[in-house]
Amino acid sequence: MARTLINLPKTARAGDVITIKTLISHPMETGFRPGADGRILPRNIVTEFVCRFEGEEIFRAELFPASAANPYLTFTWVATASGRFTFTWRGDDGFDQTESAPIAVA
Amino acid sequence: MPRRPGLPPPAAVLALLLVGAPAGAEPIAPADRRSGFDQMGPEIQAMQRDETANPGMLAVADGAELWATPPAPGRQPCAGCHGEAAVGMRGVAARYPAWDARTGRPIDLQDRVNACRRTHQGADPLAYESPDLLALTAFVAAQSRGMPIAPPDDPRLGAARAEGRALFEARQGQLGLSCAICHDDHWGRRLGAAVIPQGQPTGYPLYRLEWQGMGSLQRRLRNCLTGMRAEPFAYGAPDYVALELYLATRAAPLPLETPAVRP
Numbered sequence: 001m002a003r004t005l006i007n008l009p010k011t012a013r014a015g016d017v018i019t020i021k022t023l024i025s026h027p028m029e030t031g032f033r034p035g036a037d038g039r040i041l042p043r044n045i046v047t048e049f050v051c052r053f054e055g056e057e058i059f060r061a062e063l064f065p066a067s068a069a070n071p072y073l074t075f076t077w078v079a080t081a082s083g084r085f086t087f088t089w090r091g092d093d094g095f096d097q098t099e100s101a102p103i104a105v106a
Numbered sequence: 107m108p109r110r111p112g113l114p115p116p117a118a119v120l121a122l123l124l125v126g127a128p129a130g131a132e133p134i135a136p137a138d139r140r141s142g143f144d145q146m147g148p149e150i151q152a153m154q155r156d157e158t159a160n161p162g163m164l165a166v167a168d169g170a171e172l173w174a175t176p177p178a179p180g181r182q183p184c185a186g187c188h189g190e191a192a193v194g195m196r197g198v199a200a201r202y203p204a205w206d207a208r209t210g211r212p213i214d215l216q217d218r219v220n221a222c223r224r225t226h227q228g229a230d231p232l233a234y235e236s237p238d239l240l241a242l243t244a245f246v247a248a249q250s251r252g253m254p255i256a257p258p259d260d261p262r263l264g265a266a267r268a269e270g271r272a273l274f275e276a277r278q279g280q281l282g283l284s285c286a287i288c289h290d291d292h293w294g295r296r297l298g299a300a301v302i303p304q305g306q307p308t309g310y311p312l313y314r315l316e317w318q319g320m321g322s323l324q325r326r327l328r329n330c331l332t333g334m335r336a337e338p339f340a341y342g343a344p345d346y347v348a349l350e351l352y353l354a355t356r357a358a359p360l361p362l363e364t365p366a367v368r369p
Contacts, residue, residue: 003164003167003168005157005158005163005164005167006158007157007158021156021158021159023158023159023161023163023164025161025164025168027318028318068315068318069161069318069319070161070164070318072159072161074159
């Protein structure tokens with residue numbers, strides 16, 4: 001499992017715009033670089049990130065080989081109700097990881 | 107001019123040496139010391155400051171997990187002896203490298219981590235620049251974030267520190283450069299696209315964008331040595347620890363920043 005750091009407020013008021021920040025540990029190997037033995041290292045990147053709130057998609061990003069290692073994605077959301085976010089990263093070699101975090105909206 | 111053995115040095119040379127010594131004592135006065143952080147662009151500064159954007163925090167989180175995990179079944183985890191790192195490890199990184207009585211030489215923080223693995227955990231040392239060694243060292247060092255670098259006032263370190271300074275000031279490599287030419291005499295000027303920093307060791311292990319990953323101070327020093335077209339020392343060499351000792355003295359009292367971000 002890749003290490004992730006997810007940051008969002010624990011609570012918000014309805015109508016607040018909150019910022020969600022995510023960071024995942026991933027080499028984002030481009031598929032264009034030679035390794036120590038001179039052979040091209042196989043591409044190994046995260047290709048897709050999706051954030052859902054209570055199952056409904058609220059943010060999606062596609063990633064490509066030029067992205068830096070350990071992709072950092074930040075986006076905003078208008079607080080509507082209490083519930084749970086899920087964060088899913090998918091990529092090469094069957095990479096598939098989901099994390100979640102709650103928010104309480106008053 | 108060759109001197110015949112047994113004769114005292116000429117008075118003029120002696121006078122120069124005496125005058126020269128105090129002036130050379132501190133090439134950069136404590137009040138003028140600046141972290142490389144100050145010379146970075148605002149985006150990279152923001153990335154370092156924001157714990158949720160700083161990729162070095164991923165390594166620190168890995169280190170926190172390793173801290174609490176036994177290296178093998180039945181062995182003590184770091185936490186088993188040292189407890190809560192926020193308490194037991196606070197301030198430790200600020201006074202490393204330090205004297206190691208067991209081996210009778212100075213060791214840096216990563217060697218201290220490996221010394222505990224070997225002596226107190228019965229485990230193999232972790233390889234230099236391996237993710238686990240960087241993570242544990244970054245986790246321990248992060249407990250001292252914001253504290254001033256405070257090299258120990260231990261006379262046993264004197265010889266290695268002086269050796270480190272001599273290495274720093276000696277010209278080496280095919281370009282005939284010394285560390286001091288760049289970092290004492292020309293900091294703040296440009297070298298190609300890079301601004302030459304004072305070369306302060308405040309943020310290690312740190313995340314370097316050029317590396318796309320974490321690295322130790324020794325890795326950074328290797329980079330500079332290669333840039334000078336000098337032969338880098340092997341990881342763990344006493345020469346690096348000597349340089350690290352001098353760098354710490356030269357940096358005090360700048361605050362520790364681990365895990366820093368650098369271009």
